[in-house]
Amino acid sequence: MKTGSDDAPTGPAVVRPLRADDLAGAERLTAAAYAGVDATTTPRMLPVPAARPPERAAGWVARADHLLRTDPEGCWAAEVDGELAGVALSFTRELTWFLASYAVAPALHGRGIGTQLLAAALTHGRGCLRGMLNASSDPAAARRYRLAGFDLHPMMTLRGVVDRTRIPDLGRVRDGSLGDRDLMDSVDRRARGSAHGPDHEILAAQHRLLVSDDGRGSGYVYVDAAGSPAVVAATSRRTAATLLWAGLAMSPPGAEVAVHHVTAANQWALDVGLTAGLAVHAQGYQALRHLRPPAPYLPHGSLL
Ligand SMILES: CC(C)(COP(=O)(O)OP(=O)(O)OC[C@H]1O[C@@H](n2cnc3c(N)ncnc32)[C@H](O)[C@@H]1OP(=O)(O)O)[C@@H](O)C(=O)NCCC(=O)NCCS
Structure with a gap:
């Protein structure tokens, strides 16, 4: 099981709506979290991908800003000791709920913050029977999604x-x-x-x-x-x-x-x-x- 590091913030997590001034921090947090997954799950025959490079950071922020405008009720942040600790960005299109991005700061994994964030994002999809997301190879993410009622279909690249x-x-x-x-x-x-x-x-x-x-x-x-x-x-x-x-x-x-x-x-x-x-x-x-x-x-x- 993954656990947070010893010098990680220790306060309780507060889940609140995501704000535009969170986006730069959310971009760095998601880049670090996904790089952590790549480091541990990339098959040995493949090179480990570099963390999201700066030239792609602006594209991530623009997409997140778009979702914050179309679906402010679907976008959530978690804070611990006043610092951004995690994000979940979701949106609905017609009668389907989608999860665009979901990550917790690596030092804070395994403390239940991801569970709280996903629950908040899922409330945005209450009126939607259908749901869809692309899950990483992170076993913790797969566990969260299956426990939330999603079928998992393996993908290829x-x-x-x-x-x-x-x-x-x-x-x-x-x-x-x-x-x-x-x-x-x-x-x-x-x-x-x-x-x-x-x-x-x-x-x-x-x-x-x-x-x-x-x-x-x-x-x-x-x-x-x-x-x-x-x-x-x-x-x-x-x-x-x-x-x-x-x-x-x-x-x-x-x-x-x-x-x-x-x-x-x-x-x-x-x-x-x-x-x-x-x-x-x-x-x-x-x-x-x-x-x-x-x-x-x-x-x-x-x-x-
Ligand atoms: C997925 C993620 C957001 C979950 O956040 P979190 O705060 O660690 O989540 P929680 O602590 O609420 O829950 C983690 C669960 O995974 C379990 N878990 C942790 N490591 C695990 C492992 N290696 N194998 C299986 N289960 C694991 C924990 O026991 C916990 O389950 P439980 O509460 O039912 O016992 C976080 O791990 C993350 O940022 N991962 C990297 C980014 C990523 O892959 N995001 C998903 C993109 S689709």
Whole structure:
């Protein structure tokens, strides 16, 4: 069992609504907590990922600020002795509750703070039967989610350098814009039961958007600055596969890409990744409540 360190603050935890002036501290706290999980759970054959680099910190804060605006009642902080001790950021879209980020300062693990924070965030989803989150490989997190009633579905990550000789004809994939929002919301409702709605604004601000919409199916992919696909949603596996290829084709030649959050329901993504020369590893869980694993669908890390 994990326990806090001897010099950690000792006072009682106070759980209160998250504020905008917490966000910089919350970014550092979550980066440290996730780096701790990576250090202990990354398979020995893989390099341990670096903690969230400064160039990605601003993106985390912008997404958290977006959620604080759309769902202030879903975002919670814990304080111990006046210092930020943990955060839980959740939001609802249509009738689904999502957990975007959840962490306790590593020195304070195992004192029940995470349990209190998750309970507060879950109250925001009281009216939602469905729930969805991407869990890390942290056994403590998996325990919390299962005890809160979520089904745990193991996920895979594909990593490597794209073999560009294998990129197929991408058909009529085109650049997308927020003008495609109704189309994307319709695809999301079919694939994951609820639209992203306002989240497309921040997703589009932080990623390149590609869209496919023809007689064979509709869908979209958001690609991050490093050339890794961040969300793939489509009405058919064939369209999803084409969009994943389109995303992978955006990666700079020779650059390592990662395709995260692949559940067993998305074998089409394994087929694309393995054909592209990527290697598959198990990583984390998709935690779902009253929801089948979305497909064909690869969720965003926090905006899901
Ligand atoms: C997940 C996290 C937020 C929980 O916070 P916390 O304050 O430590 O949580 P609690 O003390 O309320 O509960 C931890 C539970 O895990 C259990 N636990 C701790 N270490 C464990 C381990 N190695 N294996 C299994 N269970 C473990 C504890 O016994 C406790 O369960 P119990 O209260 O039912 O006995 C925290 O561990 C964390 O920040 N982890 C790293 C970041 C992360 O992975 N976040 C989740 C992202 S999806």
